[in-house]
Amino acid sequence: MKARTLRKAVLVAGAALVVRRALRRRVRNSPLWPLPALEEPTSGRPRARALTLLVTRHEQIADGVVQLRLEGHELPAWRPGAHLDLVLPSGLVRQYSLCGDPEDTSSYTVAARLIPADEGGRGGSREVHEQVQEGAEVEVRGPRNRFPLDTDAPAHLFVAGGIGITPVLPMLREVAARGGDWALLYGGRSRASMPFLEDLAKLDADGGRVTVVAEDTDGRPDLAGALAATAPGTAVYCCGPEGLMAAVEAALPEGRTLHLERFTPRNAGDGNGPFEVELRRSGRVVEVAADSTVLAAVRAEVPNVSYSCEQGFCGTCQQRVLEGEIDHRDELLTDSERGDSMLICVSRARGERLVLDL
Template sequence: MPRIRTVALAAGAALLARRALRRRIAVSPLWPLPALEEPVSGQPRSRALRLRVAGHEKVADGVVQLRLEGARLPGWLPGAHLDLVLPSGLVRQYSLCGDPEDTSSYTVATRLITAEQGGRGGSREVHEQLREGAVVEVRGPRNRFPLAVAASYVFVAGGIGITPVLPMLRAVEAAGAPWRLLYGGRSRASMPFLEEVEKLGGAGRGRVTVVAQDEDGLPDVAAFLDGTPPGAAVHVCGPEALMDAVAAALPDGCSLHVERFTPRTSTEGDTAFEVELRRSGRTVAVAADTTVLAAVRAELPDTPYSCRQGFCGTCRQRVVEGEIDHRDELLTDDERTGSMLICVSRARGERLVLDM
């Protein structure tokens, strides 16, 4: 994925920069993780918030929206997400899709993913247990998908991938920056926030292209991106195939910014290596077809984990020696210096040493 770079300021984009400056402390890349010297585990941390579920609303087929109430909540910018610690102890991430100016509540939305679809129970807990009045532990906000400052904007969202994009649309519209959106889904009834998205686009202005698969088939990403001027920032969130299509058709001179809701699944080229657990005095072999987490837990069964997909951070460990092949979707560049998520990341060489 190309490195995110800022390009020329568009008219009105200075407003976004000023807002970012005002909130630079609240949305520090390290918020709300503890320093690396503190234990990293699935246990509650001192900076976690406990918020009340004030709203539980169906916003599309299979999609519910939660409004989580608190007071003087940490600020956030478009693209940010929260970690929710669910009643079972599972940790799941959901993009903020409400108003960044609202310091009394956070809004997130999630689609129900059944076991047959590969779900592991997190979304079902949200749908069935986080009813109005429930209290949930929240960590964040964090932002691995910030809105770039650019001459113009192109957004591509698939299904629930609209959630981090929606606040971006509101921000660029308020700033007067040029933008276009391609929004795809299985059906119009399954696409959350569709009415608001179309209203933001303005009738007859051609800024929003909606593609419902049951009516229109799959979106033609290349055709949509054709003619995008150099300097545009292309933000995409959705299924892996959609992201691959955008990356393949990215026009010259445009920057690509992605948010994944599912992990990279390819293991092509993976090789075996060994991991020394320095404090435990043990060394484990990690086969090409397994993970560091699985190998470590065979020796240290109490090693904490949750999502096993590189999203939650529960399995984060300090790396003492060795080069890391980072494959997570959580850690910032600074956080990746000297630490890794052992559920997905691997060694680039033949050996890693972990502080375990």
């Protein structure tokens, strides 16, 4: 019986081999042979693992500021300075700093200020305020950290403007827990619009470390004075409006290290002159006007090109550059990535022409 079973197995295996050889001959004789190689993806930054989290808290914590608690299970770890990409109901992607407890692996906490259209808002913050309510599920990517805390610095000065306090708050907690030398200069339009004042008061129970400056009653913060009072070697961390960060950069004394966190694109480089972009795969050439972007010009020819935040932070629109010098204006790509790729929503050409692998 065993011998008969063995012979049957050998016959089946032999028949399968004959079939495979016949199929191979048929394929090789086909006009489609050799089969085309699969192309490597040439656009789009590899995305962080997406998570679907539950909104368990949506509360207003200051005028125009809401805080979200997003719950999950065994969430990826993060350190002070990290942020999340939040995918909104419309599909827009926006970045929000994590401002909760890094040791809590069951939830993330973020806060968002409502930015009206007349202040440059494009609808993302309004969605957070009005549509991302308790009980909703949201997709997030990350966390990622391009604003890490230097725990080896002998002293820290933190400068925050408005909602810029969000990445700074976990830093303050960590430095305070370590017994470090730190100070905070926190400015805003009014005390009512400035979140986390009670948390800061608890961190500065003895007084003298936290200076709160509300513009409607106190005027502008004394940046030069705060910076001049720091000792050499101090790490200065700043997050807030572009004007605040530029002022801190300008007033920074020698011997201090400056760390900035931006959530709006920086207008850098040689200006916004026109240039042309060749789409190498199609052979088409598009003109990028001085008041337009590469993304807008490319989408006129390739409507399905991927994009999302349009501010140089999410990486969705990353494209490979074959020729030309890039004027990088994003806050995301690493130095190695900048060698042959760009985020076409904000970055431009330094010369008159770029060639994209599109």
